Amino acid sequence: MRGDHVDGSAAPWALDLRGTDPSALARIRRWTARTLPHLGDDHLHDVLLVIDELAANAYLHGGGPIRARITALTTPCRVVVEVDDLSPAHPLPHRSRPGLHDASGYGMAVIQELADTWSVHDNPDSDGKTVWARLSCGSRTRTPCH
Structure with a gap:
């Protein structure tokens, strides 16, 4: 775990995704839900959306994901989601909202x-590369961890 992702230390859970195809997205979501039973429903839903989007992007743009990792801290309540893929190309930073006729760009806007x-x-x-996202609970509509 790189120090710029989270404060404190916690061993990440990892899921090997080498050789999989996009049909593995459902398996990734199930694994994530089983790994994070302590999260509130809103927080878990957001984490599921983020890991699904990061993995889908790896299939679509990154030559396929190599692995997904989840690191969960309870104090403070945070989850870091990471997806490694085979492409050195970085996702584009969030720009203005995608237009009605844009074929892509919505995933990173969601993240x-x-x-x-x-x-x-x-x-x-x-x-x-590794694309990562950090989600804290207790903000917006997310309730604290159990």
Whole structure:
């Protein structure tokens, strides 16, 4: 876990995604829900949307995901979602809202809206990258962790 993602330390849960195709998105969501039973419904829903979008982007733009990681802290209540893929190309920073006729651009806008912060860093082990997002509970409509 890189120090710029979360305060404190917690070992991440990891899911190997090498050789999978987009049909694995349902498996990723189930794994995430089982991994985070302590989250409130609103927080879990947001985490599920973010990991689904990061993994879908890895399938669509990143040559496929290599692995997904989740790090959960209870004090303060935070979840960091990371997806490693094979492409060195970074997602475009959030720009204005996608237009009605745009074919893409909605996914990162969703992540921008739901996450406290997100970023990307190069992954020298695979020549690809890691895209991550941090979501805290107790904000907006999210209730604190159980």
